[in-house]
Amino acid sequence: MLEKTPSDRPDAAQRPEADTVGPHAVPLTLRVNGMTHTLSITPETTLAQALREQLDLTGTKIACDRGACSACTVWLDGAPVCSCMVLALEVGAREVTTIEGLTDREALHPVQAAFIEHDAIQCGFCTPGLIMSCVALLKRTPHPSEHEIRAAISGHLCRCGTYPHVLSAVLAAARTEEA
């Protein structure tokens, strides 16, 4: 153990243990895809880990685990975030939407269908995240320009290089929605 001078220590008298949890597992309630789940997690568990490892929602992928590739994109109250850089404990009352929650699972979302139609998938690992960003874009901008699509997917890495096909798929999905 390193010796520390007293000034480096938090003031023990002021330490409010009541609102401190961990490092052991703590109970947590998450609202995901319209369902409420109670789970037990340690504080360092990311939202991506909680979704995949505890709720079996493995459509959300972890690739870089540093917020650099966006494969783990989910929505928090409708806004795309990288779930690998959000602690599960921080989600609070916000609604989490994953790729599994886009539809009722009976049918594909029009953007998913457009990805298939336009061959916007190769290995598929980045695809769920890309689709979450593209659907969020169409929700706020139903008829995006190519520039707006590029901006919306600018955080995503696709090492198969499907980007031009993703653009075609989103433009087509926007036209379909219009029809």
Next chain:
Amino acid sequence: MNGFEWMSPGSLEQAARAASATVATAMACRSGTPASDAAVLKAGGMDLLDLMKEGLLSPRRLINLRTLPGLDRIEPAGGGLRIGPNVTLAQLAADERLRTRWSALADSAGGAASPQIRQIATLAGNLLQRPRCWYFRSRAHHCVRKGGETCFAFAGENQYHAIFEHNGCAIVHPSTCATALVALGARLEITDRAGAKRTVSLEEFFLLPQADLQRENRLESGEIVTAIELPAQPASVRSVHLRYAQTESFDRPLAEVAVVLDLAEAVCRKAAIVLGACAPVPHRARAAEAALTGQRIDEALARAAAHAALQDAMPLSGNAYKVPIFTAVVRRAILAALVA
């Protein structure tokens, strides 16, 4: 990532009292293994979690600032704006007041990182993030900024490193919002453990390596940035932030510049020109500012000012290419501000 305790403070004062270290002091060590007993503050956590995942920081406790009320608003104040530390980069990029009157800040925030990160990353966190130097981010390299003996960039791979003011350490300051905010004359309100507040100009807040090798700014343990203050801007002021990166998508800039001009027609009454991604702090190009002040700005003057901005550059073995890029970006930014 190491296990830790998660504290949700009831007040700002409680948070400040619980913090035992800044991220910089918690990371600095002689041995190469950071101490594991620190209690550090967390806002968006983009940089903090990254450092922890890389094993560069192993705090015992994280203190969550994100749920403290009242820190995520942009409010008018004395003709300027008072920006809460928890305001996200996405909020800044979308704010109409910023887009019209302080557009350099909106542009810098909107161009930083990815849309997903901008939803979570806070302005104060962006200003306080640690450098992106790959030696600093590598556990295998115990560099001077982490308490070691060597800056590996001088003899190593330095294509993304500093071309100015690299005295002992060649990092570039990682915050693009800082580039815009220094040019806009922003000040920080900082609150300490006792609840006392001080304000400091952002320009003076950042520290060069000769002042301190192991931290990028003057924040002390137990202090919290509680506001970012933008001064009132006369209607005659125009500001732009331009960046140049290797890819148009998510990438850190090779060169960026913020230009703030107070104009009477095309005559420049006052200029602030700040270069980012080129020095350990946002770099004020005073020679370029002097070249513009009192002059009618045209293409030739913008070109001359851009050359003046780079005249003292001292590129390292692998980054001389940055000089002509910066020269072009500074010239373009001056001309863009003229018509902004």
